[in-house]
Amino acid sequence: MSDLRLVIFDVDGTLVDSQGHIVAAMEAGFAAIGRVAPPPAAVLSIVGLSLEVGVMRLAPDLTGAEAARLVGAYRQAFFDLRVGSAASPLYPGAAEALEVLAARDEVLLGIATGKSRRGLDHVLDAHGLTGLFVTLQVSDHHPSKPHPAMVEAALKETGAAAGDAVMIGDTEFDMEMGRAAGVRTLGVSWGYHGAERLSAAERVIDRFDALVPALDGLWEV
Template sequence: MSAPLRLVLFDVDGTLVDSQGSIVLAMTSSFEALSLPVPDRSAVISIVGLSLPVAIARLAPTEAPAVQDRLVEGYKQAYHAHRLDQGAASSPLFPGARDIIETLHAVPEVLLGVATGKSQRGLDALLEVHGLESYFVTRQVADHHPSKPHPSMIETALADTGVSAADAVMIGDTSFDMEMARAASVAGVGVSWGYHDRSALRDASCVIDAFDQLPAALAGIWD
C-alpha cells in the first residue's frame, strides 16, 4: 500500500532565512522618510510574520490610515532596494535550511510549500536568489490572504495539493505560525532560532533547535 501524500509548509522570515537586518533597515527607512519616531528593534522583530499592513498598523497605531499606507509603500521600496543591492546576503539561509529542503524534496510522498507574510514579488525574488524555485509546489503569500494567524494560507495549500490536514505540518518561528496551524487543524513545529521566544510557541506540537531534528519530529507527528 502506497504511503499517503504529506505536506510540509515552511514559514520564510525567521525560519528559512535570517532577514531581520533587512526588515529593520527597511522599517527604519520608511519611518524616517515621514519624520516619524522609529520603532525599536524588538518591536519591529515582534511583528515579523504578519502581513505588512497589519504589521505597520501595530507599529504605528495612532497614525491615520493614509500615513500607514505611506509607511507600507516606503517599507516595500526600501526593502526592494536593499535586496537588489545585497542579493542573497540580504536574507541568508539559516544553517541546514537548504539541506533539509533537498532531503524532504527527495521523498516521493512529501510535498513542500511556503506560507509567508511576504508578498509574491518578495517571495519569488528570494527563492530565485537562493536557487530554490523548483522545490515548492504551493506558495501562499500575503497578497492573496488575510494575515496570519488566519488559517487561509494553510487551507489553500491543502486544497492545492489534495493533502488532508492530518498529513500536513507547518514549520515556523512565531506564535502567528503556530496559531495559524492550530486554526487549520494541522500540526505545528516551532523552530527556536527565529524571532519569537521559545515560550511563545506554546501551540506547537514540538520545537526543534536545528533543521537536522526535523525528520525525527515529522516522524513523531505522523507515526
C-alpha cells in the first residue's frame, strides 16, 4: 500500500478571489451581445463550470452564435483585466498552507479548474506558484465539472489511489466531481457557493489555517 497523498485544488473561489474580474468580464460579455448581465450573485453561482456551460445556465435562451460571441468577449475582457490590473489575490493563508503541504514528501499537489490553461498559467506565475503542482487539469481538455474527468486524469498522472486523494473546492460542482471520481471531498466556505451549498463535502472549513488539520483528519478515517 502506497503512502502517497494527492491534494487537488480548485482555483477561483478556493485559492484566489477572482470575483471582481469574473463579474466585470461577464458584464462585458453580455454587453457584446446587447444584453445586461445577470446580477453578481448569479454570475458567481456558475463559477466552477466551464464557461460555455456556465453562460447557458445564466441565459438558457441564448442562440449558439450569441453564446459564442459572449464567451469570446468574456475571455478577451478577462485577458484585458489581467493585463491592466493587479492579479486576483490569494485568499489569506493560502500560500502558507500550500507551503506546508508541499514540504511533505508523501504529498503531491494538483489543480482541477474550470479556467483555461492560459488563465491558470497567469495565476500561477503571478503568485510564484509555478512548478508547485504536479498535475494541472483545465477546461481546455475536459468536460465541465461536475464530470469526474479532471480528477480521474489527475489520479492517473500521479499514480495516487482515489482513496488517498482529496478534492478541495468552494462549489457544489467541485464536491460532486470529487465524489463522482471516488476521492475524498473538503469544502471551503469562503468562496462563491457558501457552506449551505456544500452538502456533498465530507468536511467544510472556514479558514485556510484549518486546512492541514482537516486533511490529516480525513486521511485518518
